[in-house]
Amino acid sequence: MSTAAISVEKIEKTTRGTVRLDGTDWTAMSDETRLAKLHKDGFAILPSLLSGQELDDILGELADLPMNTAPYSEEQKFAAEPPQWHSQKFAEVIGSKRLTDFVKSALGDDIVFMLGMYVRSGPGVPGLALHSDYQPYGSEPKGWNESSPSTLRVLIYTEDLTLDQAPFTIVPGSHLSLHEHSNPYIRYDNHPDMVTLSPKKGDALIFNVKAFHGTHPHLGPKGRGMFEYAYRPAWAKCVGEVEEWNAADVAAAPEIAKPYLKPRNSGDPVSALGTSLDAQESQFRGIAPVLP
Numbered sequence: 413m414s415t416a417a418i419s420v421e422k423i424e425k426t427t428r429g430t431v432r433l434d435g436t437d438w439t440a441m442s443d444e445t446r447l448a449k450l451h452k453d454g455f456a457i458l459p460s461l462l463s464g465q466e467l468d469d470i471l472g473e474l475a476d477l478p479m480n481t482a483p484y485s486e487e488q489k490f491a492a493e494p495p496q497w498h499s500q501k502f503a504e505v506i507g508s509k510r511l512t513d514f515v516k517s518a519l520g521d522d523i524v525f526m527l528g529m530y531v532r533s534g535p536g537v538p539g540l541a542l543h544s545d546y547q548p549y550g551s552e553p554k555g556w557n558e559s560s561p562s563t564l565r566v567l568i569y570t571e572d573l574t575l576d577q578a579p580f581t582i583v584p585g586s587h588l589s590l591h592e593h594s595n596p597y598i599r600y601d602n603h604p605d606m607v608t609l610s611p612k613k614g615d616a617l618i619f620n621v622k623a624f625h626g627t628h629p630h631l632g633p634k635g636r637g638m639f640e641y642a643y644r645p646a647w648a649k650c651v652g653e654v655e656e657w658n659a660a661d662v663a664a665a666p667e668i669a670k671p672y673l674k675p676r677n678s679g680d681p682v683s684a685l686g687t688s689l690d691a692q693e694s695q696f697r698g699i700a701p702v703l704p
């Protein structure tokens with residue numbers, strides 16, 4: 413496929429829909445405002461979480477990680493095993509103070525790391541239709557893995573997501589919808605409320621898995637890498653059983669990651685039934701998120 417003729421500035425529409433660039437300047441913003449936007453819109457960007465050197469160091473450690481190829485494109489590859497057990501530096505990000513402080517501001521102090529992934533995509537990858545990563549009733553391909561009612565995903569790209577690099581798409585506020593159109597098992601293309609995000613390499617894009625999101629197709633000549641992490645509050649376990657971490661892998665993980673490597677099936681929400689707390693000291697403000 414010849415891609416040389418495509419000018420990034422001219423990409424106004426793709427097979428996934430119109431490109432409407434989110435114009436937010438995420439650098440000139442407090443974490444408080446980022447958190448408020450995460451609550452209201454379902455996503456936020458923490459700029460420059462990883463430096464170019466840190467990305468290169470992780471990529472170096474991942475260079476010999478076995479990858480599977482997607483059935484729909486030779487150019488789309490997924491880690492065949494969790495990257496956090498292969499690369500100590502990838503695993504260190506799980507406990508990054510800047511990242512976990514922000515995630516805790518959204519989810520509370522007791523959080524569980526649920527997912528590590530590494531994906532590479534290249535020219536010709538068709539992009540992802542808008543979808544939700546919340547499957548409350550489970551599914552054949554995902555089992556119970558996406559059934560936690562409260563999860564944030566964190567995406568860190570290893571290249572700037574220019575418009576020809578399969579930029580990210582999302583429908584702001586879709587994580588809040590109770591409407592029949594927000595059946596999380598449906599996918600959409602050409603949604604008029606979809607916006608396109610174009611984060612820089614090393615930024616952390618954080619989103620509520622209930623939000624409908626996807627990507628435009630990969631039109632440019634350069635490949636892109638993506639590190640993925642997910643966290644949930646300790647109570648919000650998956651509805652059915654999911655695969656546990658291997659104890660030896662957890663034991664060998666960097667110390668900074670270990671507080672978050674609790675069992676994937678841990679959590680006992682129902683035991684709180686009958687509990688009644690006096691909230692007047694203001695320590696339970698998490699049920700009333702602040703919006704911008």
Ligand SMILES: O=C(O)CCC(=O)C(=O)O
Pocket residue numbers: 540545565567579580625626627638640
């Ligand atoms: O490839 C991307 O940018 C988004 C992938 C995605 O849908 C996800 O990580 O949940």
Ligand SMILES: [Fe+2]
Pocket residue numbers: 543544545625
């Ligand atoms: Fe997704």
